[in-house]
Amino acid sequence: MSAKPAKAATAEGEAAPKGGKRKLVLLAAPIALAAIGGGLWFSGVLPGLLGGGAHEAPSEHAEAPPAPPVFFDMPEIVANLNAPGRRTSYIRLRSKLELARPDDAAAVQAAMPRLLDLYTTYLREMRPEELRGSAGTQRLREELIARASLAAAPARITDVLFTEILLQ
Template sequence: MSGGARGEKAPKEKTGGGRRKAVLLAAAAVLLLGGGGAGAWLGGLLPWPAPWPGAAAPAEAKAAPPVFVEVPDIIANLNTAARRQTFIKLRAKLEVEGPAQAAALQASMPRLLDIFTTYLRETRPEELRGSAGTHRLREEMMARANVAAAPVRVTDVLFVELVMQ
């Protein structure tokens, strides 16, 4: 009989337990270093990363304040089926993105007044009632202004006075 049969145990084969410990140890080290670095950065110990060159240029270009162009008073009669006429008086300002666009918008003001007056004359008084009517009027005027004054882009219509009688 051989010596292995008498009760001697055969040596155990490694199943990769040493490799698993090394991977876990490396992962723990990465997490510890990453967490420490993040804590130091959030704590102000590490400097803030510098932005890429040219990254600040678009932000500075959009920092210019908007320009408001006054629309002359518009008085128009609304579309009614009744004998009694209903009038609207409208004073507004158009918001554009810069002085160059404001000058171009001012040059096309006669066309804008014509389009706004024509639109108002076809509007019924019921369509202008309430905040939903005012919002709809603002959206319609902004869309018409963008078409009439292209390539100028009107970003908003601000009502200074809106009276129906």
């Protein structure tokens, strides 16, 4: 009698690991398939195999590539800054305006007195601390773009490029 219960315990012990391995395989297989599918999708292999638009025919109504930007040279601007104390600080600024279309150059040239006035009055209100570092230069760029767009209203100014900024 004692032999039979030992055999039953061994049979139960062997059955338990087989069930655990089967569960592990059933859980790991979908996870592995999902990982492989995700890898193929993000690498671009799977969309190409499924015909996901990688080889689309060019449309007859496709837009023409955008025209290259036009750069407009601004005159040099020298202005005194709003510096506290007795010592005055100056800024010398040379820049270029990036225009969206070549036709905008005429509008910018016509608005040049207003543009120089807006730039100079803005620079005179700035403190030297506000211009230090890349964050100060970026703020200056954004403000000058806004003022240039305002002064040359029909023209579209896309960027202000600094060729020289000198603080003294």
